[in-house]
Amino acid sequence: MAAELGAHEIMQLHEVLTDTIDGINQFQLYRPHVQDPQLRTVLDNQIGFMTQEYNNMVQTVQQQSRSEAIPYRRVKNTSPAYGLKNPSPNAPNISPDEMDDRDVASGMLGCHKASANFRMMASLEFADPTLRRMLQQGAINCSEQSFEVWNYMNQKGIYQVPTMKQMTTSTMINSFNMAQMPQLS
Template identity: 70%
Template sequence: MAAQYGAHEVMEVHEVLSDTIDGINQFQLYRPHTRDQQLRGILDKQIQFMTQEYNNMVQTINQRGMGQAVPYRPVRTASPVYGLDNPGTLTPNSSLNEMDDRDVASGMLGCHKSSATMRMIAALECADPELRRIIQQGAINCAEQAYEVWHYMNQKGYYQVPTMQEMTTSTMMNTYSPATMGEVRPHQFQ
């Protein structure tokens, strides 16, 4: 009898599920240190979604053909703020009591960035199309959750976006132009 999943798939799913558990646990550790109600709302929504996504993947591997790739729906309210506005100096906290909303949001952002990368790499190792689709959607979900946290940080001034002089930006962006397509000929096999 053939195996249900390939060796790479099994190992990658193991890594993704372990990472998801770690992320949920990490976010639960952040909760008592979250003071801002907006950030707490994001944190709670993301813990709930991550838990549902975990359960969906477990169901998919245990009951083949039963899972769905569910997209994360972030709430966005404003455009990003560009430019630096006197950013403060950052140093590690000397105790757990110093952890604040910026620390929580930064930890959440780092978790999602890392998880998005891991999931995309895992998806590239999947032969099973359903499992591949669920893991790909998981990578996209992590990217959306990261952007939601980044957006919060940007609006609060915790994550500022440096810019270049307009001349430099324009020069860099206008360096590229569309490619022209030559005649494409089918490859002849002999």
């Protein structure tokens, strides 16, 4: 397949695969710092999925298979907690020994957000439909994984969702009207 791809596609693949390796390695570095069994389960599942997704992409690129992109399992429907309830102040750690579950979850969330953007941007450069779809699915997978981590953080009160006064919210939402459908000839 490599000869059938453009130079920009090869460069994007190199960057995405390197980013995936970096994400897996980053998550493995987090593992010894996790205390909460729930977060450890999320971390371990995501490392496994990221590794499987990486291997799938490498096999596809090296023409060992033309498999479809693997979707990440959907996060269970949950009700997010809205509002601020005594948020804890944050500051950088003085040493790696201070790393805790909040630090790990926040790092995981940031990694997935960046990777989702990166993969979607890379997908826009691909003419090969299989790799284009694989990168698009990869961006969706990162979004689903980030939501899983965000949900954990929200449940634990680590990632709180500020709200506005109801009048402000209503005013902002109601500042839009339906558009008229254009009449095309």
